[in-house]
Amino acid sequence: SYELTQPPSVSVSPGQTATITCSGDKLGDKYASWYQQKPGQSPVLVIYQDAKRPSGIPERFSGSNSGNTATLTISGTQAIDEADYYCQAWDSRGVFGTGTKVTVL
Amino acid sequence: EVQLVESGGGLVQPGGSLRLSCAASGFIFSTYWMHWVRQAPGKGLVWVSRINRDGSSTTYADSVKGRFTISRDNAKNTLYLQMNSLRAEDTAVYYCVRESVEVTVDLDYWGQGTLVTVSS
Numbered sequence: 190s191y192e193l194t195q196p197p198s199v200s201v202s203p204g205q206t207a208t209i210t211c212s213g214d215k216l217g218d219k220y221a222s223w224y225q226q227k228p229g230q231s232p233v234l235v236i237y238q239d240a241k242r243p244s245g246i247p248e249r250f251s252g253s254n255s256g257n258t259a260t261l262t263i264s265g266t267q268a269i270d271e272a273d274y275y276c277q278a279w280d281s282r283g284v285f286g287t288g289t290k291v292t293v294l
Numbered sequence: 295e296v297q298l299v300e301s302g303g304g305l306v307q308p309g310g311s312l313r314l315s316c317a318a319s320g321f322i323f324s325t326y327w328m329h330w331v332r333q334a335p336g337k338g339l340v341w342v343s344r345i346n347r348d349g350s351s352t353t354y355a356d357s358v359k360g361r362f363t364i365s366r367d368n369a370k371n372t373l374y375l376q377m378n379s380l381r382a383e384d385t386a387v388y389y390c391v392r393e394s395v396e397v398t399v400d401l402d403y404w405g406q407g408t409l410v411t412v413s414s
Binding site: 224 | 353400
């Protein structure tokens with residue numbers, strides 16, 4: 190079955206750039222989405238079709254996808270961005286990444 | 295405003311059954327594909343199942359295939375998940391999720407989730 194791998198944690202200072210990777214076999218041939226989940230809350234879609242932002246998602250969130258890796262970038266990270274982030278793709282079935290906890294120090 | 299409200303969770307013994315419901319409002323339910331996604335306590339998101347607009351096509355994760363059945367009633371704007379032969383590892387919060395209208399499988403609205411606990 191298809192698998193997506195993310196680093197367990199990423200730490201970033203306020204105002205700096207957080208980069209979260211998502212690795213999967215030929216992931217660049219598929220579309221990747223990204224979800225943000227804060228403690229006790231439901232996930233929220235922050236990036237779809239590799240790089241598009243839904244309405245209401247701040248411009249500091251951006252995405253890319255090429256080769257075997259999709260990347261979520263948070264520019265000018267704020268304390269409110271502290272959350273778990275999951276990538277997701279479709280490979281005849283839904284697949285989520287292992288999740289990355291972003292800590293804003 | 296799009297709303298997805300799950301219900302039906304609770305405590306069930308191993309081998310038992312449970313039916314989850316998801317009441318949808320704020321959008322034309324019959325025009326969207328829908329999903330169930332679960333999350334075990336302290337763990338990550340796991341995709342469970344997907345159903346097309348009229349309920350004629352369904353897909354399941356290998357871990358639940360043959361035990362769970364997804365269905366919908368477009369007249370009632372409601373999504374269901376019938377769960378049979380439940381196991382301890384099925385313990386999780388179950389989310390009802392709407393798939394976006396884009397050609398890609400993006401999940402744009404999530405319910406608040408309902409907790410299913412499988413334990414004796």
